[in-house]
Amino acid sequence: MRMLLQQRPDGPEEAPRFVQLFLQPDLLGGFTLVRESGQIGGRSSVRREQFLDHASAVAAMERARDQQIKRGFQVMFAQGASAPR
Template identity: 85%
Template structure:
């Protein structure tokens, strides 16, 4: 599953983005990967490990909701069970 969130451009600066995606690992767990930064600029990547898909999904939705409160908008969603 993958989500791309972006802020509306304000002034001459490039808009900021947050990309969230879940990756299964080889031991049956899941990794939540968060990439954030300015479009066309530097970005940072953070990873969190989870034992099961349900807890990883809950964490992704929690981060998504936090970013929506900060003014980001969902631009792209990919995955069979993508959150609404």
């Protein structure tokens, strides 16, 4: 699963901010939620969170998506996931 969210810039000189969320299976049967965020064309940061099963990883991804939507981000691209509720 992969999802890209963007936030409109405050002014004409600023680049839009983005958040990318995706799930990766690991070699031991668990899943990793990867969160990358930053400004387009600038620096970004990456955080990883480990989960034992797919259901808890998807729930965490949905919570992260909902938090970003509340902060003004919009879903630009979603692959392997349903549309935001």
